[in-house]
Amino acid sequence: MKGKVLSLCAILVIILAACSSTTSSEEVEIDFYFPVAVGGPIANIVDDLVDEFEEENPNITVNANFGGSYAETMTQVMASVQGGNPPELAVLFSIDLFTLLENDVIEEMTPLFDEAYFDDFYDGFMANSSIGDEVWSIPFQRSTIVLYYNKNAFAEAGLDPDQPPTTWDELVEYGKKLTTDEQWGLEIPSTGYQYWMLQALTLQTEDNIMSYDGKETYFDAPYVKESMDFWMDLSQEHQIMPEGVIEWATVPSDFLSGKTAMMYHTTGNLSNVKENAEFDFGVSFLPANNQYGSPTGGGNIYLFKDVPEENRDAAIKFIEFLTEPERVAQWSIDTGYVATRESAYETDKLKKYVEEFPAALVAREQLEYSDSELATYQNGEVQKILNDNIQSILTGDRTVDEALERAQQQAEEVLEPFQD
Structure with missing residues (x-):
C-alpha cells in the first residue's frame, strides 16, 4: 500500500510539472495601441522596444498598432472595445481618464503594483493618472x-x-x-x-x-x-x-x-x-x-478590462518592461519626452545626457510650476x-x-x- 501511495504521488508530481511547463511556455498575443502625434521616428522606437521585449519573452507577441493622432487612436480603441475585442493596452491621452471610466472599460492599476513603484513617478504626472488613492493609468510619454x-x-x-x-x-x-x-x-x-x-x-x-x-x-x-x-x-x-x-x-x-x-x-x-x-x-x-x-500633457498606459487572465498578465509584464528606469531614461533621450520616473534621472545614461544637453532638463524642472491638463x-x-x-x-x-x-x-x- 505504501508503494502505491508513493507511486501515485510520483505520478501527480509529473503531471503538475507538465502542467507548469505548458503554462509557462503558452503562446500569448496582446494588442498595444499607440499614437504618433509629434515629429521624430517614434514608431520605429516603439517597434524596437517591442522586439526587445519579445526577445526577452519569447512566448509573448505584442501587436503594436499605430493609430495616428491621439484622437484617432482613441476612436480605434473604442471601436475595438465596442466590437467585443478590447486591446490589452493602449497609450492614450492622460486626460481621457474620465471618458474611459465613464465607459467602464479600464482596469484599476492600484492593486497591480506596489506603492514604491507609483511613488517613483512625478506628482505632476500622477495628477492626471489617478483619482484620490486609485491609480488608473501609468505615465508614459509625458510633456509640458x-x-x-x-x-x-x-x-x-x-x-x-x-x-x-x-x-x-x-x-x-x-x-x-x-x-x-x-x-x-x-x-x-x-x-x-x-x-x-x-x-x-x-x-x-x-x-x-x-x-x-x-x-x-x-x-x-x-x-x-x-x-x-x-x-x-x-x-x-x-x-x-x-x-x-x-x-x-x-x-x-x-x-x-x-x-x-x-x-x-x-x-x-x-x-x-x-x-x-x-x-x-x-x-x-x-x-x-x-x-x-x-499644463502637463501627453499619454499614459491604460490596461483594458475583459481580456483573458494570461493576456492580462502578459500586458502587466509589458508595462513593467516599458517603465523600467533605464528604459524610461532611454525613451526620454530618444524622444524628448520627460522621463516620468525620478529614478530614471539617477541612471548613468540620463545623467550623462543632460550634462551634455541641459535643455533636456527644462521640462522636468518646469514640473514644479505645472498643473493638470484639461480633463x-x-x-x-x-x-x-x-x-x-x-x-x-x-x-x-x-x-x-x-x-x-x-x-x-x-x-x-x-x-x-x-x-x-
Whole structure:
C-alpha cells in the first residue's frame, strides 16, 4: 500500500510539472495601441522596444498598432472595445481618464503594483493618472509646453542668446526685435491643442480652467479672459506673431526653417528639433505673467478590462518592461519626452545626457510650476467646445468675452448630468 501511495504521488508530481511547463511556455498575443502625434521616428522606437521585449519573452507577441493622432487612436480603441475585442493596452491621452471610466472599460492599476513603484513617478504626472488613492493609468510619454528659441536669431537681433524672455513683457520686447520681413518673432499653434496653449497662459496668470474632479470648468473667469486677450495682442497689437490660425504641425517646421525665431511647443518635439536644427537653439520655461506655469500633457498606459487572465498578465509584464528606469531614461533621450520616473534621472545614461544637453532638463524642472491638463467628463466634447470658441476669437468671428462666456455656458450644459 505504501508503494502505491508513493507511486501515485510520483505520478501527480509529473503531471503538475507538465502542467507548469505548458503554462509557462503558452503562446500569448496582446494588442498595444499607440499614437504618433509629434515629429521624430517614434514608431520605429516603439517597434524596437517591442522586439526587445519579445526577445526577452519569447512566448509573448505584442501587436503594436499605430493609430495616428491621439484622437484617432482613441476612436480605434473604442471601436475595438465596442466590437467585443478590447486591446490589452493602449497609450492614450492622460486626460481621457474620465471618458474611459465613464465607459467602464479600464482596469484599476492600484492593486497591480506596489506603492514604491507609483511613488517613483512625478506628482505632476500622477495628477492626471489617478483619482484620490486609485491609480488608473501609468505615465508614459509625458510633456509640458516649453519655449524654443533660435540663438542665432537672438544674436543677430542684438539679444543675449543665453537669456531667453522670462516674462510676458520681455516676450513682447524680444518678439519685436526678432520680427523681420522674413521672420516672425513668435508662433503659438492654434489648431488641435489650442485649449492647451490657453491653459498655459491662464496658469501663468492665476489658475487652471477646470476642477480636478472633472465636473466644472472656468472658461469665463477674468484670468482666462486676460490670458486670451494677451494671446490676441501678440498678433494684433504687438504684431510679433501671424494673425489667425497657426497649424500645430507646421510650427516646428517654421522654427526649423527660420520662419519664426521662437515657438511654444511640446517638449515631445525636443529630439526632433535637436536632430534637425541647423542653428544653435535654446529651451526655457514659458515666460511668466504673475507666475510660471504650464499644463502637463501627453499619454499614459491604460490596461483594458475583459481580456483573458494570461493576456492580462502578459500586458502587466509589458508595462513593467516599458517603465523600467533605464528604459524610461532611454525613451526620454530618444524622444524628448520627460522621463516620468525620478529614478530614471539617477541612471548613468540620463545623467550623462543632460550634462551634455541641459535643455533636456527644462521640462522636468518646469514640473514644479505645472498643473493638470484639461480633463473633464465628456472630455472630447468639452475640449471641442473650448477649441472651437478659441478658434472663433482668433479668426475674428467673436470677441474674447463673447466666445469664452459661450464656451462656459456650453460646457456647463454638457457637465450638468455629472453634478452632485
